[in-house]
Amino acid sequence: xxxxxxxxxxxxxxxxxxxxxxxxxxxxxxxxxxxxxxxxxxxxxxxxxxxxxxxxxxxxxxxxxxxxxxxxxxxxxxxxxxxxxxxxxxxxxxxxxxxxxxxxxxxxxxxxxxxxxxxxxxxxxxxxxxxxxxxxxxxxxxxxxxxxxxxxxxxxxxxxxxxxxxxxxxxxxxxxxxxxxxxxxxxxxxxxxxxxxxxxxxxxxxxxxxxxxxxxxxxxxxxxxxxxxxxxxxxxxxxxxxxxxxxxxxxxxxxxxxxxxxxxxxxxxxxxxxxxxxxxxxxxxxxxxxxxxxxxxxxxxxxxxxxxxxxxxxxxxxxxxxxxxxxxxxxxxxxxxxxxxxxxxxxxxxxxxxxxxxxxxxxxxxxxxxxxxxxxxxxxxxxxxxxxxxxxxxxxxxxxxxxxxxxxxxxxxxxxxxxxxxxxxxxxxxxxxxxxxxxxxxxxxxxxxxxxxxxxxxxxxxxxxxxxxxxxxxxxxxxx
Amino acid sequence: xxxxxxxxxxxxxxxxxxxxxxxxxxxxxxxxxxxxxxxxxxxxxxxxxxxxxxxxxxxxxxxxxxxxxxxxxxxxxxxxxxxxxxxxxxxxxxxxxxxxxxxxxxxxxxxxxxxxxxxxxxxxxxxxxxxxxxxxxxxxxxxxxxxxxxxxxxxxxxxxxxxxxxxxxxxxxxxxxxxxxxxxxxxxxxxxxxxxxxxxxxxxxxxxxxxxxxxxxxxxxxxxxxxxxxxxxxxxxxxxxxxxxxxxxxxxxxxxxxxxxxxxxxxxxxxxxxxxxxxxxxxxxxxxxxxxxxxxxxxxxxxxxxxxxxxxxxxxxxxxxxxxxxxxxxxxxxxxxxxxxxxxxxxxxxxxxxxxxxxxxxxxxxxxxxxxxxxxxxxxxxxxxxxxxxxxxxxxxxxxxxxxxxxxxxxxxxxxxxxxxxxxxxxxxxxxxxxxxxxxxxxxxxxxxxxxxxxxxxxxxxxxxxxxxxxxxxxxxxxx
Numbered sequence: 013x014x015x016x017x018x019x020x021x022x023x024x025x026x027x028x029x030x031x032x033x034x035x036x037x038x039x040x041x042x043x044x045x046x047x048x049x050x051x052x053x054x055x056x057x058x059x060x061x062x063x064x065x066x067x068x069x070x071x072x073x074x075x076x077x078x079x080x081x082x083x084x085x086x087x088x089x090x091x092x093x094x095x096x097x098x099x100x101x102x103x104x105x106x107x108x109x110x111x112x113x114x115x116x117x118x119x120x121x122x123x124x125x126x127x128x129x130x131x132x133x134x135x136x137x138x139x140x141x142x143x144x145x146x147x148x149x150x151x152x153x154x155x156x157x158x159x160x161x162x163x164x165x166x167x168x169x170x171x172x173x174x175x176x177x178x179x180x181x182x183x184x185x186x187x188x189x190x191x192x193x194x195x196x197x198x199x200x201x202x203x204x205x206x207x208x209x210x211x212x213x214x215x216x217x218x219x220x221x222x223x224x225x226x227x228x229x230x231x232x233x234x235x236x237x238x239x240x241x242x243x244x245x246x247x248x249x250x251x252x253x254x255x256x257x258x259x260x261x262x263x264x265x266x267x268x269x270x271x272x273x274x275x276x277x278x279x280x281x282x283x284x285x286x287x288x289x290x291x292x293x294x295x296x297x298x299x300x301x302x303x304x305x306x307x308x309x310x311x312x313x314x315x316x317x318x319x320x321x322x323x324x325x326x327x328x329x330x331x332x333x334x335x336x337x338x339x340x341x342x343x344x345x346x347x348x349x350x351x352x353x354x355x356x357x358x359x360x361x362x363x364x365x366x367x368x369x370x371x372x373x374x375x376x377x378x379x380x381x382x383x384x385x386x387x388x389x390x391x392x393x394x395x396x397x398x399x400x401x402x403x404x405x406x407x408x409x410x411x412x413x414x415x416x417x418x419x420x421x422x423x424x425x426x427x428x429x430x431x432x433x434x435x436x437x438x439x440x441x442x443x444x445x446x447x448x449x450x451x452x453x454x455x456x457x458x459x460x461x462x463x464x465x466x467x468x469x470x471x472x473x474x475x476x477x478x479x480x481x482x483x484x485x486x487x488x489x490x491x492x
Numbered sequence: 493x494x495x496x497x498x499x500x501x502x503x504x505x506x507x508x509x510x511x512x513x514x515x516x517x518x519x520x521x522x523x524x525x526x527x528x529x530x531x532x533x534x535x536x537x538x539x540x541x542x543x544x545x546x547x548x549x550x551x552x553x554x555x556x557x558x559x560x561x562x563x564x565x566x567x568x569x570x571x572x573x574x575x576x577x578x579x580x581x582x583x584x585x586x587x588x589x590x591x592x593x594x595x596x597x598x599x600x601x602x603x604x605x606x607x608x609x610x611x612x613x614x615x616x617x618x619x620x621x622x623x624x625x626x627x628x629x630x631x632x633x634x635x636x637x638x639x640x641x642x643x644x645x646x647x648x649x650x651x652x653x654x655x656x657x658x659x660x661x662x663x664x665x666x667x668x669x670x671x672x673x674x675x676x677x678x679x680x681x682x683x684x685x686x687x688x689x690x691x692x693x694x695x696x697x698x699x700x701x702x703x704x705x706x707x708x709x710x711x712x713x714x715x716x717x718x719x720x721x722x723x724x725x726x727x728x729x730x731x732x733x734x735x736x737x738x739x740x741x742x743x744x745x746x747x748x749x750x751x752x753x754x755x756x757x758x759x760x761x762x763x764x765x766x767x768x769x770x771x772x773x774x775x776x777x778x779x780x781x782x783x784x785x786x787x788x789x790x791x792x793x794x795x796x797x798x799x800x801x802x803x804x805x806x807x808x809x810x811x812x813x814x815x816x817x818x819x820x821x822x823x824x825x826x827x828x829x830x831x832x833x834x835x836x837x838x839x840x841x842x843x844x845x846x847x848x849x850x851x852x853x854x855x856x857x858x859x860x861x862x863x864x865x866x867x868x869x870x871x872x873x874x875x876x877x878x879x880x881x882x883x884x885x886x887x888x889x890x891x892x893x894x895x896x897x898x899x900x901x902x903x904x905x906x907x908x909x910x911x912x913x914x915x916x917x918x919x920x921x922x923x924x925x926x927x928x929x930x931x932x933x934x935x936x937x938x939x940x941x942x943x944x945x946x947x948x949x950x951x952x953x954x955x956x957x958x959x960x961x962x963x964x965x966x967x968x969x970x971x972x
Contacts, residue, residue, distance in 0.1 A: 045613055129526065
């Protein structure tokens with residue numbers, strides 16, 4: 013399952029687009045050669061990273077009271093059409109199956125129209141609330157724009173959470189909790205900082221009252237949308253007549269929310285944010301291999317060197333330790349291979365190390381090597397935490413100074429052309445602001461991403477486009 | 493998310509068909525009210541059991557060298573049609589998507605035609621072999637017969653393993669390993685005994701050289717096919733031109749195998765084999781809740797009883813312990829609820845237990861209750877293992893005496909009508925035996941399931957149908 017050559021990356025990260033195309037191929041994350049627009053094969057190295065993401069995400073969701081479910085991958089047309097703004101928004105993106113006995117089924121693009129009719133059946137009274145469910149699986153969107161592996165695809169590997177509450181207040185609290193989950197998992201664990209952005213009304217989820225997306229700045233200065241959370245309010249519950257009995261015996265419509273972290277998309281940010289000219293750098297919390305042991309042996313000493321490798325492996329048995337004992341590759345070949353694949357730590361052992369009962373530890377992100385006595389092997393868990401913290405801090409540093417106050421469309425263009433995010437005073441994020449948004453998009457190629465979701469920023473003066481009173485402080489950037 | 497009433501099952505298990513319909517609904521495993529033929533919603537209790545199955549299965553597969561992947565859920569028509577017997581077998585069962593820019597895509601019914609072209613790209617030489625891959629996910633089959641929840645469905649939650657080898661011998665060894673995995677996981681862990689049956693040629697997987705299925709006897713005397721493994725030989729590798737270089741530098745076609753355990757289907761056997769008149773009985777290894785603690789309290793002593801419950805929970809923190817502290821249900825209601833859901837152990841604590849620092853332990857399968865001192869709480873892991881062993885032994889006992897030697901079609905009919913499996917001398921499992929098979933099916937309503945895969949049974953005398961020389965000892969039973 014090796015590549016034919018071990019040449020590694022032939023471009024530097026500053027040439028981001030080509031770097032990305034090379035790294036997902038050469039680090040054996042995905043394969044696009046099945047030749048189906050927007051679909052790809054995720055190879056073992058990529059799949060194991062994604063499995064680790066799922067584990068961490070699902071654990072966090074379960075600890076916060078979400079329970080797993082499995083919904084069908086298909087949705088009856090009648091369900092999909094129940095909520096009018098939902099179907100209007102999703103219609104162009106739906107894959108339809110050929111009819112079977114006049115049954116019209118769609119591949120699910122998202123599952124509100126499966127969960128809400130179930131809420132109607134399962135929830136009788138306030139006692140059954142809140143109900144917090146999720147599923148891991150695929151959704152399908154017939155994106156007609158240019159697709160790109162992991163970034164813009166027609167099948168998305170994600171988790172979708174669908175929660176029901178008795179009151180709007182509780183539902184809004186859930187939206188906040190969803191942002192906290194993104195913060196705890198994507199930022200703190202995977203090292204990906206983001207801006208939580210309340211989207212303009214014209215950019216919210218089809219059927220939602222409002223949407224809060226998380227925007228991650230990519231090295232090329234474009235924003236990529238990561239997990240978003242939506243207050244559906246009572247829109248879907250009204251469409252599906254999903255009510256519950258309050259403590260006072262009254263019937264009321266449910267308040268619902270949805271949250272959708274896409275593992276395949278978060279992987280894009282992990283690759284892009286942490287990788288370097290040599291290849292991937294994977295967070296310790298996500299790497300399928302925590303430490304790669306590369307034994308350096310000849311035919312004569314192979315046996316005892318491998319025995320020493322096993323001894324080290326056993327010392328670290330709480331972690332994913334792999335010994336690369338293939339003898340048809342040189343140690344140098346292996347070093348490059350595992351650096352390309354982003355393994356955080358490498359242990360090199362040869363005759364010298366065996367005799368001295370030491371090992372050489374190479375650290376992927378700093379590139380530093382040190383000789384360590386086996387007896388004094390440091391706490392790997394702690395080393396791993398420090399590793400992840402360095403990645404996170406570096407990523408945070410990349411964000412510093414990237415937000416620029418702008419006062420004119422020309423300034424916005426200058427900012428976004430320089431891989432920055434423009435911050436401006438703005439008239440409105442409702443219908444009234446659409447014209448200004450279109451004007452900015454046309455002149456700068458950038459989008460209104462919304463207002464900070466968790467900070468009430470007071471605008472000063474006027475909308476920089478129309479000159480009317482500014483009611484919002486919005487962020488503008490180029491995007492994927 | 494409760495049922496409206498807590499009446500429990502209203503039929504006994506001896507009325508198996510109705511019992512099954514009631515239990516999957518009342519134990520909140522699945523919901524079929526979305527009203528799409530062959531598709532269902534798997535509710536949290538069912539989903540958590542299935543998640544546990546996945547965990548155990550994937551761990552076993554990974555320990556035996558399988559690596560995860562994610563393949564697209566769709567397959568291009570050109571791929572699906574490459575291997576002629578494959579497409580012939582699967583054609584009637586394929587869901588097709590409406591064409592998109594003339595692209596014809598099918599929902600994957602199985603993924604040989606995705607994995608084999610990847611093998612061609614990934615495998616260069618013997619050094620890359622063996623390659624053992626798997627994915628967890630859904631496959632889709634347009635079954636037109638009567639569908640039944642979990643038993644016969646159009647979407648199947650499964651794992652599929654696709655492995656490639658340099659020689660036929662290694663591939664056949666993998667087929668044997670697949671049976672071992674079924675034995676270790678389904679039989680030893682989940683308590684479901686099975687017969688490993690080499691299928692007649694007319695009943696093998698479309699595209700395989702041969703298929704070994706695992707047949708599980710259901711309480712109603714019908715067999716249900718559980719995981720099957722297939723020697724694909726070089727059929728798919730030839731269709732996709734997937735070769736590798738041998739040590740001698742020669743080019744040869746890969747030898748491939750496939751193995752497909754369906755979690756949603758194994759759940760059927762777990763439900764059916766272990767359940768009783770009161771509801772599910774879940775193996776300790778699979779139950780989402782290992783121990784349910786039901787505190788018995790009044791408003792006056794609620795706080796201290798719940799504190800005691802927490803104390804017990806903390807003692808058992810390596811397991812899934814749940815305290816049912818809802819105060820709008822009586823303890824009796826809760827007892828029935830958790831018995832219906834199959835939780836292996838229940839701890840009851842009230843004022844009496846608190847004072848004496850004891851607890852009452854109820855064991856689901858035996859129905860026994862005992863009072864235990866908190867200090868002397870037995871090793872829960874061991875209790876769980878004993879629990880699972882009892883379930884397995886009981887299931888094995890159900891199999892005893894269920895295989896009957898038969899000498900005529902009349903005897904076969906009598907056996908299968910009495911919920912048994914007929915064992916007979918048989919002419920051939922190749923083309924030559926089809927007429928005899930059709931004759932038996934017509935007169936008995938039962939099917940030729942094949943020969944024992946791991947025991948070379950010598951037939952005596954003649955085929956009981958055509959009277960020609962018997963070359964096989966076959967097993968015949970009614971089936972799902």
